[in-house]
Amino acid sequence: MRTSLDIPDPLFKHLKTRAAQEGRTLRDLVIELVERGLTAREVVDPQKRFEARPPVIPNQGPLQLDLSKLTNADLYDLINEEDDERTIQLLGRG
Numbered sequence: 001m002r003t004s005l006d007i008p009d010p011l012f013k014h015l016k017t018r019a020a021q022e023g024r025t026l027r028d029l030v031i032e033l034v035e036r037g038l039t040a041r042e043v044v045d046p047q048k049r050f051e052a053r054p055p056v057i058p059n060q061g062p063l064q065l066d067l068s069k070l071t072n073a074d075l076y077d078l079i080n081e082e083d084d085e086r087t088i089q090l091l092g093r094g
Contacts, residue, residue, distance in 0.1 A: 006072040 007015070019029040070078075 006076070008076065 015029060016026055019026045022029065
């Protein structure tokens with residue numbers, strides 16, 4: 001079956017590099033890693049799985065964006081854009 005996935009650029013580069021180093025196709029590597037992940041035994045105690053709390057985003061009023069119209073790539077770009085602005089501020093270049 002053919003499908004499409006949005007994979008973050010750093011992860012994609014890592015997968016491509018590893019596939020090249022192992023002399024394999026990206027497809028074969030991804031299939032193997034997915035199969036391994038699906039057959040791996042869960043190490044985490046199922047009772048403790050839900051102890052982690054999701055991040056809390058402070059309410060700064062209504063969003064100016066209609067999130068229902070954004071793709072995963074659009075959201076990824078927005079997140080990275082915010083990180084880039086923070087980095088520039090931290091480095092004193094903004």
